[in-house]
Amino acid sequence: MTPEEFRKAGHHVVDWIADYLRDVGERPVLPDVEPGELTDRLPLSAPEKGEPMEEILEDFRELIVPGIVHWNHPRFLAYFANSASGPGILGEMLAAALNDNHMLWKTGPAATELEQVSLSWLRQWLGLPEDFFGIIHDTASTATMHAVIAARSAAGAHDISSLVLYTSEHANLSVDRAALAAGVGRGHIRHIEADDDFRMRPAALTAAIESDLRAGKRPFCIVPTLGTTSSASLDPLPEIAAIARQYGLWLHVDAAYAGPAAILEEHRSLLNGAELSDSLVINPHKWLFTPMDLSILYTRRPDDFRRALSLEEAPAYIQTAGSGREVNLCEYTVSLGRRFRALKLWFVLRSYGREGVEKILRSHIELARAFAQKISESPDFELAAPQMFSLVCFRWKGSDQENRELLEKINDSGRAFLSGTTLHGRFVLRLAIGNIGTTKADLEEVWDLLEKLKP
Amino acid sequence: MTPEEFRKAGHHVVDWIADYLRDVGERPVLPDVEPGELTDRLPLSAPEKGEPMEEILEDFRELIVPGIVHWNHPRFLAYFANSASGPGILGEMLAAALNDNHMLWKTGPAATELEQVSLSWLRQWLGLPEDFFGIIHDTASTATMHAVIAARSAAGAHDISSLVLYTSEHANLSVDRAALAAGVGRGHIRHIEADDDFRMRPAALTAAIESDLRAGKRPFCIVPTLGTTSSASLDPLPEIAAIARQYGLWLHVDAAYAGPAAILEEHRSLLNGAELSDSLVINPHKWLFTPMDLSILYTRRPDDFRRALSLEEAPAYIQTAGSGREVNLCEYTVSLGRRFRALKLWFVLRSYGREGVEKILRSHIELARAFAQKISESPDFELAAPQMFSLVCFRWKGSDQENRELLEKINDSGRAFLSGTTLHGRFVLRLAIGNIGTTKADLEEVWDLLEKLKP
Numbered sequence: 001m002t003p004e005e006f007r008k009a010g011h012h013v014v015d016w017i018a019d020y021l022r023d024v025g026e027r028p029v030l031p032d033v034e035p036g037e038l039t040d041r042l043p044l045s046a047p048e049k050g051e052p053m054e055e056i057l058e059d060f061r062e063l064i065v066p067g068i069v070h071w072n073h074p075r076f077l078a079y080f081a082n083s084a085s086g087p088g089i090l091g092e093m094l095a096a097a098l099n100d101n102h103m104l105w106k107t108g109p110a111a112t113e114l115e116q117v118s119l120s121w122l123r124q125w126l127g128l129p130e131d132f133f134g135i136i137h138d139t140a141s142t143a144t145m146h147a148v149i150a151a152r153s154a155a156g157a158h159d160i161s162s163l164v165l166y167t168s169e170h171a172n173l174s175v176d177r178a179a180l181a182a183g184v185g186r187g188h189i190r191h192i193e194a195d196d197d198f199r200m201r202p203a204a205l206t207a208a209i210e211s212d213l214r215a216g217k218r219p220f221c222i223v224p225t226l227g228t229t230s231s232a233s234l235d236p237l238p239e240i241a242a243i244a245r246q247y248g249l250w251l252h253v254d255a256a257y258a259g260p261a262a263i264l265e266e267h268r269s270l271l272n273g274a275e276l277s278d279s280l281v282i283n284p285h286k287w288l289f290t291p292m293d294l295s296i297l298y299t300r301r302p303d304d305f306r307r308a309l310s311l312e313e314a315p316a317y318i319q320t321a322g323s324g325r326e327v328n329l330c331e332y333t334v335s336l337g338r339r340f341r342a343l344k345l346w347f348v349l350r351s352y353g354r355e356g357v358e359k360i361l362r363s364h365i366e367l368a369r370a371f372a373q374k375i376s377e378s379p380d381f382e383l384a385a386p387q388m389f390s391l392v393c394f395r396w397k398g399s400d401q402e403n404r405e406l407l408e409k410i411n412d413s414g415r416a417f418l419s420g421t422t423l424h425g426r427f428v429l430r431l432a433i434g435n436i437g438t439t440k441a442d443l444e445e446v447w448d449l450l451e452k453l454k455p
Numbered sequence: 456m457t458p459e460e461f462r463k464a465g466h467h468v469v470d471w472i473a474d475y476l477r478d479v480g481e482r483p484v485l486p487d488v489e490p491g492e493l494t495d496r497l498p499l500s501a502p503e504k505g506e507p508m509e510e511i512l513e514d515f516r517e518l519i520v521p522g523i524v525h526w527n528h529p530r531f532l533a534y535f536a537n538s539a540s541g542p543g544i545l546g547e548m549l550a551a552a553l554n555d556n557h558m559l560w561k562t563g564p565a566a567t568e569l570e571q572v573s574l575s576w577l578r579q580w581l582g583l584p585e586d587f588f589g590i591i592h593d594t595a596s597t598a599t600m601h602a603v604i605a606a607r608s609a610a611g612a613h614d615i616s617s618l619v620l621y622t623s624e625h626a627n628l629s630v631d632r633a634a635l636a637a638g639v640g641r642g643h644i645r646h647i648e649a650d651d652d653f654r655m656r657p658a659a660l661t662a663a664i665e666s667d668l669r670a671g672k673r674p675f676c677i678v679p680t681l682g683t684t685s686s687a688s689l690d691p692l693p694e695i696a697a698i699a700r701q702y703g704l705w706l707h708v709d710a711a712y713a714g715p716a717a718i719l720e721e722h723r724s725l726l727n728g729a730e731l732s733d734s735l736v737i738n739p740h741k742w743l744f745t746p747m748d749l750s751i752l753y754t755r756r757p758d759d760f761r762r763a764l765s766l767e768e769a770p771a772y773i774q775t776a777g778s779g780r781e782v783n784l785c786e787y788t789v790s791l792g793r794r795f796r797a798l799k800l801w802f803v804l805r806s807y808g809r810e811g812v813e814k815i816l817r818s819h820i821e822l823a824r825a826f827a828q829k830i831s832e833s834p835d836f837e838l839a840a841p842q843m844f845s846l847v848c849f850r851w852k853g854s855d856q857e858n859r860e861l862l863e864k865i866n867d868s869g870r871a872f873l874s875g876t877t878l879h880g881r882f883v884l885r886l887a888i889g890n891i892g893t894t895k896a897d898l899e900e901v902w903d904l905l906e907k908l909k910p
Binding site: 001006065068099152 | 461
């Protein structure tokens with residue numbers, strides 16, 4: 001493909017994307033496809049001869065797009081909804097063309113420094129301490145795994161088998177998987193019970209640590225969540241941070257979803273206690289309009305990350321990552337290669353500015369509040385958890401089975417995509433707002449669907 | 456940003472990329488910047504108000520691009536050179552816009568199936584067994600880490616501290632880091648000595664395993680390399696595979712760089728023995744014209760990967776990943792979220808076809824051979840390792856210091872970027888061809904530089 005052929009195809013693709021962004025709301029959110037359907041429609045083998053780009057793009061439109069779950073749809077309201085904003089997409093286009101790999105400063109000076117600068121910008125918005133070093137990972141799972149590995153290493157553990165990690169019964173599965181990857185035993189991951197509002201109980205945490213200590217185990221890490229996956233509840237960070245300090249445990253905060261809300265003055269307090277954490281993860285690809293993937297790990301102990309992955313146990317010199325001018329980011333991550341992910345974040349932060357970001361976050365929270373209000377005023381529905389941020393957990397006042405069927409009907413309609421979870425032993429529906437295109441009209445449409453499809 | 460604003464900016468960006476792809480060869484490969492230079496030119500904080508995209512793009516051109524190492528430059532010949540080809544960039548553009556996250560089949564049917572199909576296509580080209588299950592990771596480091604974790608889990612290790620991993624003294628650093636991340640002790644990573652041509656010695660491997668067994672250690676994993684980082688040497692896979700089988704050890708093959716050469720009939724034999732491996736990594740973002748990042752892990756033991764990251768030690772049912780029609784790819788990786796990376800690979804495989812891919816790979820190998828020929832015929836230079844694939848290791852017939860200075864002068868010229876390494880205790884230069892734009896004229900330019908800049 002010559003540059004001129006790229007130019008021609010590229011303009012087609014941009015037009016397709018612009019049309020897509022304009023019309024995505026008219027598509028069914030979920031595709032109507034069966035497992036294996038696409039596989040059966042694709043050739044068994046790659047072509048011998050190269051094919052024209054027009055044909056590939058046609059197959060993209062005719063074969064791939066009908067099997068897409070439209071995560072970028074304004075009525076994608078499942079899991080934690082997200083956005084590939086225009087500025088973010090432009091950043092990805094340029095990053096792909098440059099193909100920069102900033103494993104070392106010298107292999108990507110601009111990419112290395114832009115990563116540090118844009119993460120510093122966001123850190124300021126979040127009100128996190130100035131000495132927090134930031135680094136980009138693909139996902140929160142990977143970031144949390146690195147935190148657990150650093151914690152394991154900082155614990156000076158030659159015998160990993162006695163280490164114990166603490167998280168809440170409402171923590172994301174990624175915490176368990178991070179611990180398993182790091183070699184923590186299956187029986188050494190404690191899921192501390194939560195209170196009635198799904199927040200980790202500090203007293204239960206202390207009791208579990210004491211019990212493990214008595215049994216000769218070695219507590220080493222606590223992972224509280226700010227914005228749990230099921231209900232967006234907030235574990236009581238100040239109390240948990242005090243416990244971590246008391247017992248000398250690594251404190252890693254999973255703020256993947258709710259973190260960006262701290263940009264808003266009225267929600268800034270959600271990060272109270274985070275200044276005492278050893279590390280914290282927040283996902284711009286969740287609720288900060290940045291295309292997949294971009295997760296940020298902030299830490300005030302970058303050297304522990306570097307040491308954990310260094311062959312030398314006690315390095316001859318300690319480079320302070322936060323202040324060094326020639327930081328080699330690959331020293332802090334398992335992956336040596338690094339895509340130029342910071343570019344899209346920089347585009348997003350600049351294009352929206354703080355005011356623009358705040359306006360969208362507030363609108364999402366306001367939409368969720370209004371929807372929760374409608375739920376709580378309805379004779380047929382009820383809230384299933386305190387309404388938090390841009391999430392509403394609710395249920396039809398009936399059986400679990402009926403709620404499951406209601407969810408299925410909504411999703412089968414193609415008009416909206418919600419997800420489900422279990423809270424207090426009962427099946428509930430989750431409506432999560434995170435797409436920049438979601439409006440009041442979209443929520444009204446969901447409400448109409450609920451009214452129409454309820455048992 | 457409205458869809459129409461995106462359209463306008465997108466067309467600008469496509470034109471910039473097309474111009475860039477056309478003219479990148481005229482830019483200095485390496486930027487002339489000091490650490491901190493970009494940081495100092497950027498504002499200390501993000502803007503309060505959103506900024507126009509024209510301004511952001513202007514800053515991209517004026518501030519970011521001058522600090523870019525042009526990995527997509529035809530005379531980027533350092534490390535292992537790579538390419539963001541036009542089709543690959545188009546794939547990335549569309550993936551960013553769709554923002555699909557196929558953690559589960561149901562959250563991305565097309566992305567899940569296209570990943571399996573395109574990896575099956577490539578598997579066929581490589582001549583790997585049909586039952587090898589493929590999954591995409593960001594980098595070979597991450598893929599190898601997953602292999603080590605699966606190996607650790609398959610070894611049934613509750614006591615990780617006695618496990619020992621074997622690799623060659625010429626293995627990539629990523630193998631060590633993968634082992635450290637998985638909790639293997641620093642003193643339990645054996646770097647087996649290589650022969651004069653930098654290939655792991657099977658006899659030394661056996662001796663090390665025997666010695667560890669006598670000492671009560673538990674050997675669990677061997678990681679040979681096909682295409683080592685320094686010299687692209689090939690560890691003798693058939694012999695090593697036999698040893699792995701004899702001792703019941705997990706065999707993970709690092710074919711990140713050289714793997715694609717097996718697409719060529721005349722190099723197919725390089726993967727001899729790979730059919731006996733438990734897992735193998737190959738990087739399309741290295742020598743298969745796919746933008747960063749896309750690394751593939753093939754394995755005939757996918758269930759071991761799933762089990763290693765599952766909270767249940769003995770799952771109630773075993774889903775066979777290779778044949779199931781509804782595969783949930785996140786079960787096999789630490790990261791739960793998954794970008795739609797397969798799209799760019801599918802674009803590349805189709806756009807070039809097997810003939811196109813073979814033609815480029817052969818041309819790179821031919822260019823390297825011709826360059827090596829020139830080196831070996833020169834009175835001033837000598838080959839420093841057997842010429843392998845698209846890599847040439849060579850040195851000026853003088854001191855290490857003079858060779859270091861020569862490398863520095865070449866790179867400072869901006870006309871080409873080579874890297875250095877140490878072989879047999881001596882500093883040598885590496886010239887690696889991997890960019891689709893590299894031509895005979897580019898290599899002639901490097902030759903002229905060598906002649907002009909040699910001591």
